[in-house]
Every structure is written in C-alpha cells, then in structure tokens.
Amino acid sequence: MIEKLLDKDVQNFILENENADPFALSLKNKEFKDIPIKELAAQIAARKVAKTKLPSWYNTYSIIYPPKISMEQCSSELTAIYKSNLVSGQSFIDLTGGAGVDTWAFSKRFDKGSYIEQNENLHSLTENNFGILGVDNLTTQNTTAERFIEGFEGSVDFIYIDPARRDKNQNRVFQFSDCEPNIEELLPKLLNIADKVMIKASPMLDIDLSLKSLSNISAVHIVSVGNDCKEVLYFADTRGSENVEFTTINLTTSNEEVFKFSQSDLTKSIAHYTSPQNYLYEPNASIMKAGAFQLVSEQFNVGKLHQHTHLYTSEKLQENFPGRVFKIETVINYDKKLVAKLIPEGKANIATRNFKDDVAQIRKKTKLKDGGDKYIFACTNLDNKPIMIICTKANKAL
Ligand SMILES: C[S@@+](CC[C@H](N)C(=O)[O-])C[C@H]1O[C@@H](n2cnc3c(N)ncnc32)[C@H](O)[C@@H]1O
Structure with missing residues (x-):
C-alpha cells in the first residue's frame, strides 16, 4: 500500500481533496489508481489532524500517515x-x-x-x-x-x-x-x-x-x-x-509558564487562606496535575479561598503567577436577582470550583448566556457559603 500511496497522482489527489469531508468520501464505493477510496479518505482525515498537531509533516509532500489510532x-x-x-x-x-x-x-x-x-x-x-x-x-x-x-x-x-x-x-x-x-x-x-x-x-x-x-x-x-x-x-x-524535582510547564502561543519545585517543597508547603480581595488566580493545568495547591499560595503570596477551592486571591497583582489572572469586580451571594442586576447584558463565562451546582444548572437558574467579557467563578468560600466572584481578565488569553 505504501508504494501505491506514494504515486504522484495519488498524492496530488489527496492534496486536491484536502478540504473534502473524509467521511462522505469514504462512503463512495470507488477506487483511485487501484486504491480503495476509504484509504485515501483516511489519509485526508489524518492530514487534517496533522495541520495543527504536526505542521512539519503537513508541510512535507508525500508523507504517508499512519492509522487513526497512531495519529491520536x-x-x-x-x-x-x-x-x-x-x-x-x-x-x-x-x-x-x-x-x-x-x-x-x-x-x-x-x-x-x-x-x-x-x-x-x-x-x-x-x-x-x-x-x-x-x-x-x-x-x-x-x-x-x-x-x-x-x-x-x-x-x-x-x-x-x-x-x-x-x-x-x-x-x-x-x-x-x-x-x-x-x-x-x-x-x-x-x-x-x-x-x-x-x-x-x-x-x-x-x-x-x-x-x-x-x-x-x-x-x-x-x-x-x-x-x-x-x-x-x-x-x-x-x-x-529521594527528593524528585518537578517542573510544571504550560506552553501557550505567546509564552511559557514554568514553575519548578521539589517533592519536599510540595509536602512541606502550607497555604494561607483569605476571602476574595482585588485579584483572582487560577493555576494552570500542569500545577493542578502536580497537586501544588498549597505551594502556589506560599510561593506567589496569594491567599487560597478554601481548602477545597483551588482559587487564589491577592490585594496587589502578582504578575508572574503561572495561570489565569482576573480582576475582581464584585463578590455576591448565589442569587439570580443580584446576577441580573450586575450583569444586565445577560452574558458571562461561567466556571465552577467546589460548588454545589454545575455550570448548566447555574445558567438555568440565572438565565445567563455564554460569552462576553465577564467571568463568573462560582465557588465555596471560607465560611462554606456558595459565592459568585464576578471578574474580568487581567492577563493574556490562553
Ligand atoms: C504511544 S505510541 C508511541 C508514539 C510515539 N512516541 C510518537 O510520538 O509517535 C506507543 C507505540 O508503542 C508500540 N508498542 C507497544 N508495545 C510495544 C513493545 N512491547 N515493543 C515495542 N513497541 C511497542 C505500539 O505499537 C505503539 O505504536
């Protein structure tokens, strides 16, 4: 099959059909140059994946892509x-x-x-x-x-x-x-x-x-x-x-967030707790995976909102915090009337952390649509009360 796929006409067929729907193509009971159309559709589908995942492969003529499972x-x-x-x-x-x-x-x-x-x-x-x-x-x-x-x-x-x-x-x-x-x-x-x-x-x-x-x-x-x-x-x-070194990294289009620590830093660290102040911080996915919930509070001098709420806050902006940073506009109880008053545009990005309802339930209750500049973090505070933190983005989008 590799030999057949390497044929120039076959490669050109794959390129010419780059924007075709591979599924629709695969249903056609046809052959092109002795190759079942299904095989060609699989190559076209793999090229679509490669466009973002493997740009050097995508930009090289006559790469033969492996089956879907290997592409995944x-x-x-x-x-x-x-x-x-x-x-x-x-x-x-x-x-x-x-x-x-x-x-x-x-x-x-x-x-x-x-x-x-x-x-x-x-x-x-x-x-x-x-x-x-x-x-x-x-x-x-x-x-x-x-x-x-x-x-x-x-x-x-x-x-x-x-x-x-x-x-x-x-x-x-x-x-x-x-x-x-x-x-x-x-x-x-x-x-x-x-x-x-x-x-x-x-x-x-x-x-x-x-x-x-x-x-x-x-x-x-x-x-x-x-x-x-x-x-x-x-x-x-x-x-x-005995003391494993951890590196957490988040690669984004604009920068690299790197935070390093040792296993003993992780076990010895102690968070301090505060209610929401001026800024809200959400650690990036690598830090969350590392379970460095106490350590980020200690290292970046930000207060944790609750033992099980992995969100942090500070009075002054901590620019180097590895994650998303938001400017807090206001903090309210979980109350649909207050939400309607404070967000008259009826639109917000909602996330929940350690909260009794999920996003769909909150949207149903508050009638808020998705999108806009406002972010709502629905979470549990130090008094174990459900709160909504309304904010706007303070650092670059990820
Ligand atoms: C996760 S994939 C590797 C992907 C690869 N790092 C890449 O970037 O393309 C794992 C591969 O290991 C192969 N594999 C599984 N068991 C193996 C074994 N005992 N010896 C050699 N290869 C094996 C599988 O066939 C599969 O292709």
Whole structure:
C-alpha cells in the first residue's frame, strides 16, 4: 500500500481533496489508481489532524500517515520538541517509536539513534517518512522493546519510552501496569544500558502511584499546551533521587509558564487562606496535575479561598503567577436577582470550583448566556457559603 500511496497522482489527489469531508468520501464505493477510496479518505482525515498537531509533516509532500489510532497516540510536534530540548548526546533509542514524532525530534539532538516499533505496517510507513523528512541518522527495527533490549550489547546516552495502552478497547488506564511494554520490569534493564531514561505517561496516570511503582526517578515534567495537560514525563537515572524535582510547564502561543519545585517543597508547603480581595488566580493545568495547591499560595503570596477551592486571591497583582489572572469586580451571594442586576447584558463565562451546582444548572437558574467579557467563578468560600466572584481578565488569553 505504501508504494501505491506514494504515486504522484495519488498524492496530488489527496492534496486536491484536502478540504473534502473524509467521511462522505469514504462512503463512495470507488477506487483511485487501484486504491480503495476509504484509504485515501483516511489519509485526508489524518492530514487534517496533522495541520495543527504536526505542521512539519503537513508541510512535507508525500508523507504517508499512519492509522487513526497512531495519529491520536503520537506526540504533537510542540511537545516532541519540548522533550527533545531536555536531552542531547551521541546516541539514543526510542523503544516505542509509533508514528515517529518523538524519534524525529530526538534525532536532531543526537548524532545517531534507533527507532523500535513492534507493528510491522507502522514501522515500514514511519521508516519511509523519516526518509521523506530528511532524517538520516537513524536505524530502525521492527521488533518489540523487550526483544531489542535482550539482544542489545553496549550502551547509549539516552533511552525514551512512550508506552501504549495495554487495553485493546482503548479504555482509560491509570497506572503503568496497564501499559505496554511493562515499564516497571524493563526500567532496571534500561538503566544498565543508558545514563538517562525518559518515560512519557498520559496525564490520566496518578503521579504518586507512578513514583511508587518506578525505581530511580529523579525528575518529573508536567507539560500542558494551552492549559490542557498533555504529558507527564518521568526521568530515571542510575542515581535516582529521594527528593524528585518537578517542573510544571504550560506552553501557550505567546509564552511559557514554568514553575519548578521539589517533592519536599510540595509536602512541606502550607497555604494561607483569605476571602476574595482585588485579584483572582487560577493555576494552570500542569500545577493542578502536580497537586501544588498549597505551594502556589506560599510561593506567589496569594491567599487560597478554601481548602477545597483551588482559587487564589491577592490585594496587589502578582504578575508572574503561572495561570489565569482576573480582576475582581464584585463578590455576591448565589442569587439570580443580584446576577441580573450586575450583569444586565445577560452574558458571562461561567466556571465552577467546589460548588454545589454545575455550570448548566447555574445558567438555568440565572438565565445567563455564554460569552462576553465577564467571568463568573462560582465557588465555596471560607465560611462554606456558595459565592459568585464576578471578574474580568487581567492577563493574556490562553
Ligand atoms: C504511544 S505510541 C508511541 C508514539 C510515539 N512516541 C510518537 O510520538 O509517535 C506507543 C507505540 O508503542 C508500540 N508498542 C507497544 N508495545 C510495544 C513493545 N512491547 N515493543 C515495542 N513497541 C511497542 C505500539 O505499537 C505503539 O505504536
């Protein structure tokens, strides 16, 4: 199939139909140059994903895209580059290569590397794409990570592993033992070969459980893009650490919010509590995932609104706060008449934090439509009362 898809006329057909609806196309019982239209529709659908997720792939002529599941599982170009900038050296191995996005990014930071993938079709297709993308310092092997490591002699600077969900039905997984290959078993073997190992995990995996189940972890990076937590990266080395270093990062189009701390900072920190003052702060998704709820209060000198309300406040603006910042206009009880009086335009962005009703219930009760410049945070205050904090944005949109 790869050969057929590489045909110039076929590639041009895919480009010309870039804006077509792949689903409607796939229903047509046709062929183009001996290729079922379904296959071409899948390539068109994958290009639509690649346009934002993998711009270098999208802008390169004759890339052959892998099946939908691999397009979903692969890293985005942005997070792949973030990871690759954390490492460099002479040699690396990517043990679960997949669509090759991470391997491609790492290949720019090392003299040479190995791409390993157990799926035969995915391996051939990605090997071909590496050639098209001009990557010439990689060897590839269609085998399992376990078999490759068993037969490996020598050492490398760095090993990367981005395990797949073991569950064939693609159900959610919560721990490394639900993933394939088995990282807990492999890690000690990998540390005999490499100085440094990076393990990528889905944000669904619990960080405390992961730290307990993996040996020799010295650092954790929690990566969000546009305030959506995408990846949690675990770094293992031969020494490991009793006090793991955390880096939380939120990559946005305009800036990078970085907040670093150690595991002991996290456990020792104590928040101070206050009722809403002039500014309201909502930590970014990476900080929330890290559970640094006490630490942000301490480090950025902002008061927490309630033990279970992860919103913060201050009198003076804390410009460097890693997250969204709002100027508080007023704080009211949960009262529809007051809302109607204070928001005559009848429109607001509503969010709830530790609140008895959800957004749909609040909209029903207050008749507020979505949108506009006003933000309402419905939450519980220090006296355990439901309140509504009405504000406007004080920092750049995420
Ligand atoms: C999450 S994807 C990797 C995505 C990749 N990092 C990328 O950016 O394209 C995981 C891949 O691991 C492969 N895999 C699963 N078990 C494996 C094993 N035991 N050995 C090698 N590859 C394996 C799967 O076929 C899948 O392609």
